[in-house]
Amino acid sequence: MDPLIVTQALNVVYGVTTLALLVLGLAVIFGLLGVLNIAHGEFIMTGAYCAYVTQANGWPFLAALPLALIICGALGFVVERGLIRPLYARPFDTLVATWGLSLLLRKLTEAIFGMGFYNVDVPLPGTVALLGTDYPAYRLVLIAISGAVLIGLFVWFRISRTGTRIKAMVGNRELAEAVGLPVRRLATYTFVIGTCLAGLAGVLIAPLVPVQPFMGLDYVLKTFFVLVVGGLGTVMGVLSGAAVIGGLDSVVSAAIDATYGYLTVLVVAILFLWLKPRGLFARS
Amino acid sequence: MSPPRLTFAGVVGGYGTAAVVREVSGQVAPGEVLCVLGRNGTGKTTLMKLLMGYLPCWQGSVQLDGTAIEALATPARHALGISYCPQERPVFDDLSVRDNLTLMRPDRDLAPFADYFARFPILARRLEQHAGTLSGGEKKLLSLTRGLAEGQPVILLDEPSEGVQWENILHMAALIEERKAAGTALIVVEQNLAFAERIADHYLVMDQGRTVLVGPRGEIDRARLLVHLQV
Amino acid sequence: MRVVSAALVALILLLPLGLSDYRAYQLALYFLYAAAATGIGLCWGRAGFLPLGQAMFFGLAAYLAGLTLIWLGDSIWVFVLLPLAAATAGLLAYGIGLLVFRRQGESGPYFSMITLALSLLAFQLATSWNDVTGGFNGLKGIPGLPGLDDFSAAYYVSATALLIVLSLGAWLYAAPVGVLWRALAQNERRVALFGFNTNALKAVAFGVSGLFAGIGGAIYAPQQGLVTPQVAGFGLSADLVIWAAVGGRFGLLGPTLGVLLVGALTTELRDRIGFWEVLMAGFFILVVLAFPRGLIGVIAPLVRWLEGWQRTRPAVPAPPRRGATEPAQLTLSDVSAEIGEVKILDHLSLRIAGPGIFCIIGPNGAGKTSTFNLLTGELAPRGGCVLLDDAEITGLPPHRIIARGVGRKFQIPTIFTDLTVAENLCIALWSCRAAGIELLMPRLKRWTSPMLDELVRRYPFLAAGRRRAAELSHGQRQVLELAMALLTEPRLLLLDEPCAGLSPEETASVIDLIRWAGRKLQIAIVVIEHDMTLVKELAETIYVLQNGALLAQGDIDTIRANADVRAVYVGGEK
Structure with a gap:
């Protein structure tokens, strides 16, 4: 097979799976709790800065993962308790509040780290020979991790007790309260899972992108678009949305250039928001 | 006679600015059933929501074994010993029948439900199916099973027989009798008079949000009830 | 308002006299x-x-x-x-x-x-x-x-x-x-x-x-x-939102105040205070959640006080309602509707020929309110059709159906509590009487109609125009909502439990008002009601719904004698 085609195909796979990884946190928070967390991108950014701080201190790359989980988890906990909890079932107010939160996190990052961007070294710098082409090893690892996290989360949600309880809370909150489910705690827990996933994605993506205060903006829109295109509350939704948005971006970027990829994604997302806001695979 | 388990006095509440329940009082003792009757729109379900804490009591008190609970949230009332089977959306549609029953049981054991499955074999046959695929009446069976099997000292049932076949209504009555014998206090909102007559120890009849008739079953005959139930 | 405007214009015109060129340019x-x-x-x-x-x-x-x-x-x-x-x-x-x-x-x-x-x-x-x-x-x-x-x-x-x-x-x-x-x-x-x-x-x-x-x-x-x-x-878009919120988005001058104050302070302080923008972002969240009225909210009482000097100007009679005025003839034939997988209406057919008062009764979930939703175009039927007079209204959007002479009152009052009583009444008067460019004329706020005069005579609280509707009691809200429905002078008036939550005296006066309106306007009034004493007082014809279909219809004695109706209300043993 033509090595160029293999590389491009792998790029598409890479684009789609990493996008799915970036979406997961928002899929949990928006898809399950119904909270349109505009600050999702800033949680990803926080994760990415954790990777930078780890490197700046000379710690091993993997140390960034627990750091991001702790920081994003604690942040998520505080935000859910202080900001989100009074606003459940008021989607518009949540939008404004999390929009303010995104500003706050961005400005805070600017104040601490400055406006400039940082590079995080790729932890696995080499390439791997695959189907007649050399492909960056870290990208392959990222594809594998993304797939594993996606499947792991899906399975956990299907079979674990907590997953079932979250499903119960989401499906019928009144009844959940009546059977004694600690609904408020469970909601906090779910929110924290979402922010942790965002932080995790941020760490993993950090070596491949410039780490800068405005990076969250792109991610929140892209991930929101994925959910709008795919539909809320289903794994199929996340996958199909990531396939459409990530696939379009990769293919158009490869065929023409990155600007056109970005434009195509914006146009497609606006069309979906406008014409089919419930997406391809919405939960009934 | 044993002291009342659940008492409510002068309860007022409703939606927005509209008072739907106005100064309703009642009580139920261990091993007894209080049947709340009345035409639809008279505030029966609202009374249940006030007792369970979904709506705030604007006035009045609710006491469980002498402790004031009217200020507690719903989960806290459940934790103190009140089970509730709502009239609408009585089960978790997205969960399997099995998960509906075992959601709050640490061991996920189905053994406690053997009696219920014997009476409602449909539930045993559909264990792995989503509860959302059950018919309205079947959901009521599942809800009742879940509520009674929680084994709590107080149970509130809101129209358990709605959409249920008569044969199964009889099973429901029998299961309720078993709980009564075990000392449970039940408040049951009902539309079906024949069912109410089988299980009730006391009646509380509501109209326009107020109590219009209250007393033990033996002292209130069918004709007096029908005045308030028929059009 | 005039005083504020004049002061503002003067301030803006004179300001550059005291400012350097650079400051004036920034401003x-x-x-x-x-x-x-x-x-x-x-x-x-x-x-x-x-x-x-x-x-x-x-x-x-x-x-x-x-x-x-x-x-x-x-x-x-x-x-x-x-x-x-x-x-x-x-x-x-x-x-x-x-x-x-x-x-x-x-x-x-x-x-x-x-x-x-x-x-x-x-x-x-x-x-x-x-x-x-x-x-x-x-x-x-x-x-x-x-x-x-x-x-x-x-x-x-x-x-x-x-x-x-x-x-x-x-x-x-x-x-x-x-x-x-x-x-x-x-x-x-x-x-x-x-x-x-x-x-x-x-x-x-x-x-x-x-x-x-x-x-x-x-x-x-x-x-x-x-x-x-x-x-x-994006940066400017974000700043604009912050300025509007902090200054106060509800008032006209709030956003300007926000831009001048926050914007100017930002220029001054951004470089001196490292965390200035972080503070602003935090301040934004605080304002949005805790002080939604923003900075202008602080001076709003002053503005209101100044508004109190406004002269009252003479009322203007509202033009007659547009469109037909004869009582409505309503026909539902074989209508079915679903919400999700639940069947709400099941081949429902009924005919209501105005004028007159008609009651719909039935157990919970019988489809009473859904029938109203269907009639006002908010519930799309899966099959069947709805005729108003001889024209089909199935599938029309709500505002078009209302324009054909349908009015509605909800079970729980849905008046606009943020608006004044007068503004609530105005909206009802403008309904089907004003459209397009007319909505730009402040003069319309002075409209009145004979119906409004009569309503104010019966309920003097309706004349307290400046009072916010949120301050009304439940009984007054029910009356205001009913008054608003009547002011539109519809040909078909749908009332969903008009007396819910009312005291016996309030109920009596509302019943009297409904009967008066029925006689005066000669229209078709359809009432959903649970209280059988009211049904008996009001209705000439009663429709009993069950499971989304018509179970019985007739006068009160016919309904009472009907065995099916009795079974619905008491439950069966089968």
Whole structure:
């Protein structure tokens, strides 16, 4: 097979799976709790800065993962308790509040780290020979991790007790309260899972992108678009949305250039928001 | 006679600015059933929501074994010993029948439900199916099973027989009798008079949000009830 | 209001006397941002939806103005074309609003996200379309306005632009359309059920906000001499929202106050206090959650006090309602409807021939309220058809059905609690009597009608115009809602439990009012009621619904004798 085609195909796979990884946190928070967390991108950014701080201190790359989980988890906990909890079932107010939160996190990052961007070294710098082409090893690892996290989360949600309880809370909150489910705690827990996933994605993506205060903006829109295109509350939704948005971006970027990829994604997302806001695979 | 388990006095509440329940009082003792009757729109379900804490009591008190609970949230009332089977959306549609029953049981054991499955074999046959695929009446069976099997000292049932076949209504009555014998206090909102007559120890009849008739079953005959139930 | 306006104009005109050229120049820039922020206040504080990409319109007008000026130089034509640049931004916003709202009807988060995505698209176009926009470096060397390019002239041009925007805003806020915007922010469905096309109203609001941003942008180009993609970018969009929120989005002057105060402070303090912008972001969250009225909320009581000096002006009789006036003939044939998988209406057929009072009764879930939803176009049937007189109304949107003479009162009062009693009554009077350009005339607020006179005679509290409807008791709310339904003088009036939650005395007076209205207007009144004593008092014909179908119909004795009805109400043993 033509090595160029293999590389491009792998790029598409890479684009789609990493996008799915970036979406997961928002899929949990928006898809399950119904909270349109505009600050999702800033949680990803926080994760990415954790990777930078780890490197700046000379710690091993993997140390960034627990750091991001702790920081994003604690942040998520505080935000859910202080900001989100009074606003459940008021989607518009949540939008404004999390929009303010995104500003706050961005400005805070600017104040601490400055406006400039940082590079995080790729932890696995080499390439791997695959189907007649050399492909960056870290990208392959990222594809594998993304797939594993996606499947792991899906399975956990299907079979674990907590997953079932979250499903119960989401499906019928009144009844959940009546059977004694600690609904408020469970909601906090779910929110924290979402922010942790965002932080995790941020760490993993950090070596491949410039780490800068405005990076969250792109991610929140892209991930929101994925959910709008795919539909809320289903794994199929996340996958199909990531396939459409990530696939379009990769293919158009490869065929023409990155600007056109970005434009195509914006146009497609606006069309979906406008014409089919419930997406391809919405939960009934 | 044993002291009342659940008492409510002068309860007022409703939606927005509209008072739907106005100064309703009642009580139920261990091993007894209080049947709340009345035409639809008279505030029966609202009374249940006030007792369970979904709506705030604007006035009045609710006491469980002498402790004031009217200020507690719903989960806290459940934790103190009140089970509730709502009239609408009585089960978790997205969960399997099995998960509906075992959601709050640490061991996920189905053994406690053997009696219920014997009476409602449909539930045993559909264990792995989503509860959302059950018919309205079947959901009521599942809800009742879940509520009674929680084994709590107080149970509130809101129209358990709605959409249920008569044969199964009889099973429901029998299961309720078993709980009564075990000392449970039940408040049951009902539309079906024949069912109410089988299980009730006391009646509380509501109209326009107020109590219009209250007393033990033996002292209130069918004709007096029908005045308030028929059009 | 006059005193405030006069003081404001004087302040703005005299201000440059005490300022350095540099400060005046800066202030001029903030005036332009204030024009755009005022538009955000209009959308967010009045009409209840939040545009997140407002810089797109500011930037569009700035680019258009810049290109025009480069092209024409100091020709006098720029004074014609610059307003056109602003108008183009307004038209684009109106067009986007019309398309999006018509399709979605909602003004929640999705609309905000669409505006955000569109503004990013605009930013990307401005950056990549090198030939026209100059790409990343922007349009350079834009000449100033001919004859107006010194600092103080620039100041007065900006100040005039802002004053024009504020005057337009003041007029719109005072006009019926302003009242309707506030009403639909609170309960859009209800506004539609008074016969107004809410999607068009929102699109107009968005269009005006685009125009305001465009006015700012069109003057920005000649004053700054440079237009870069940042002018259309996310940063400015975000700042505009913050300024509007902090200043106070509900008042007309709030956004301006926010821009001048926050903007000016930011310029001063950004470099001196490292965490200044973090503080601002935190302050924004605090304001939005805890002090939604913003800074202007602090001085609002003063403004209200000044308003108290307004003269009352004579009332004007409202024109008659548009369209037919004879009592409605309603036919439902074989109508079925579902919500999700639940069957709500099951081959329902019934005929109601006005005039007269008709009651619908039935157990919970029988489909009573759903039948009303069907009649007002909010529930789409899967099969069957609904005829009003001889015309089919199935599938029409609510506001069109209302226009044919249907009025409705909800079970739980849905009056607009944020509005005054007088404004609530006005909305009902405007329903089916005013449309289009008329909604811009403040005079309509003085409308009255014989029906209103009679209602005020019966319920004097309705005359306390300035009182906010939120202060009314439950009984008064029920009466106000019923009064609003009657003021529209419909041919078919749907009343859902008009006496719910009322005391016996209040119930008696409401029943009396309904019967009076039935006699006076000679219309068809359909009442959903549970209380059988009321049914007996009101109804000539009773319809009993069960499981979404008609079980029985007739007078009270027929219904009472019906064995099926008895079984429904007492339950069976089968």
